[in-house]
Amino acid sequence: MTSVFQLTDRLDYRTELVAEEFQIVMTEERLERVKTAVLRYLHGQGHPFPERAEALIGREKFSTTSQDPLYRACRFIKTTSGLVTLPTDRERNFTVSLFSVFKTLYSRFLHTL
Numbered sequence: 001m002t003s004v005f006q007l008t009d010r011l012d013y014r015t016e017l018v019a020e021e022f023q024i025v026m027t028e029e030r031l032e033r034v035k036t037a038v039l040r041y042l043h044g045q046g047h048p049f050p051e052r053a054e055a056l057i058g059r060e061k062f063s064t065t066s067q068d069p070l071y072r073a074c075r076f077i078k079t080t081s082g083l084v085t086l087p088t089d090r091e092r093n094f095t096v097s098l099f100s101v102f103k104t105l106y107s108r109f110l111h112t113l
């Protein structure tokens with residue numbers, strides 16, 4: 001991969017409905033905010049929390065990845081698919097699924113206490 005856009009052009013977003021009774025409307029505005037946050041993260045450079053990353057992976061490894069503009073996109077691919085690079089099949093996309101039932105479930109849980 002030579003550009004983060006190679007990944008972001010292959011991202012699909014969808015909302016998941018777990019059960020009709022838990023449906024929360026995912027407005028277009030909310031969906032756009034999520035998309036913006038995902039794109040901002042993927043276009044970021046190196047580790048999102050550098051102080052923590054250096055402590056976890058060591059100074060040597062950290063120094064080789066801390067300024068890498070593709071690091072986050074590559075980690076996204078590895079974490080979500082197990083692959084170390086983008087699939088060569090251009091038809092294979094990555095889907096970001098949004099679950100918005102937790103707020104409702106949490107509210108119902110609180111009312112049972």
